[in-house]
């Protein structure tokens with residue numbers, strides 16, 4: 413079974429492995445923060461474009477990233493759906509029943525969804541280059557309190573288990589003819605499974621915690637240390653420089669308009 | 678020593694001694710309290726009264742002192758899923774040695790050694806989810822071995838394993854026992870191991886020790902015999918259907 417977490421498997425090969433995990437954890441923040449803070453459509457597009465190129469060059473599997481992004485579509489939709497009805501002044505379309513769609517709201521909703529998807533896409537791209545232990549190791553390096561990391565580890569540990577144990581229970585039920593029952597019975601069994609797996613997993617995490625304690629767990633998990641190299645710092649600075657350039661030096665809008673008129677005069 | 682769960686189950690007036698460097702088997706029917714007793718022994722549960730001494734140290738509640746004692750105890754859980762937590766087997770095994778504050782070189786040596794000992798070297802980067810039950814059990818054992826414990830407490834170490842795995846398990850454990858003079862305390866439903874491997878047998882019934890002594894005597898004890906039942910009864914049932 414593949415784990416459902418967005419991390420790279422330990423034995424999966426990757427070009428990016430040479431770069432220190434900490435750097436790979438920080439880079440998505442450098443990329444995402446400017447376009448979340450600055451309201452610049454062209455900057456957003458450019459940063460997404462860069463991430464896509466990095467993904468392509470380093471053969472990050474962005475097909476799986478996109479398929480994971482699908483899950484959040486309904487949520488983003490829920491957040492943005494009402495904006496065009498309330499925000500703005502310029503009328504885009506007026507329904508005969510008195511409801512109006514505004515141009516500004518439409519733009520805002522579009523930009524907002526683009527930013528949410530973009531941010532998620534960037535985070536997932538870079539996080540999927542980290543293995544689970546590299547991720548935790550990097551957090552430790554950032555001096556995040558060990559209590560938080562400890563609970564995060566136990567939490568993350570249980571996501572795949574929950575998924576697979578739910579599957580096992582469902583399979584076991586199917587063997588006893590779950591499929592032939594009515595809709596309401598079905599719903600009831602699902603509720604039971606949910607209740608059971610919550611209790612079961614709470615019990616299990618208690619046992620897991622005990623077993624960690626037996627082997628000396630004090631809330632702090634130590635990992636094989638990886639040294640930060642000069643090249644790692646170099647890469648980080650490079651990224652910062654690129655972003656700073658895009659924000660302050662290069663006029664992106666001009667470039668895009670130029671390219672646009674070249675293609676479609 | 679006494680203990681009771683809030684469900685009503687009680688461990689009552691238990692008292693026994695374990696000699697060093699000896700293999701001791703704990704047996705008893707399902708729900709007789711074997712796991713509970715083991716959890717009391719390693720300080721995961723606190724006795725209501727009485728105390729437990731391990732290597733002449735009384736088990737305390739003091740975290741630091743407790744860890745000092747636990748450093749030399751390996752405790753194998755009945756269910757390996759309760760024990761394996763790291764993304765890879767390798768990482769999981771290195772968990773204990775790192776907590777012993779060994780340097781990375783030594784950790785690596787121990788992980789390699791433990792993986793080799795349980796025959797899982799080729800699975801080192803696997804996720805525990807991708808292993809079979811027996812492999813998980815071996816991985817969990819490797820996690821303890823890497824800490825080089827002096828006392829191994831094993832809850833059903835042979836359950837659900839095939840003969841080859843049991844054989845390999847025993848080879849490892851016996852080798853350790855000879856080289857490092859460790860003490861082994863295990864539970865099992867399989868009387869075969871209690872009879873032939875253990876030098877001492879404890880029989881538990883409903884939270885009480887019914888027998889404490891030599892295995893071959895224990896298996897002849899009439900109370901024990903009656904509680905245990907045997908294949909004979911099962912065979913008669915099958916034949917008479």
Ligand SMILES: Nc1ncnc2c1ncn2[C@@H]1O[C@H](COP(=O)(O)OP(=O)(O)OP(=O)(O)O)[C@@H](O)[C@H]1O
Nearest residue numbers: 682683684686705706707708709710711712713714
């Ligand atoms: N956490 C708990 N809370 C309350 N009661 C418990 C708890 N764990 C076990 N018990 C009860 O204590 C009794 C002994 O359980 P225990 O797990 O020690 O048995 P066991 O001898 O290990 O059985 P098995 O051979 O099935 O592993 C059982 O009746 C069980 O219901």
Ligand SMILES: [Mg+2]
Nearest residue numbers: 711712755832
């Ligand atoms: Mg048990």
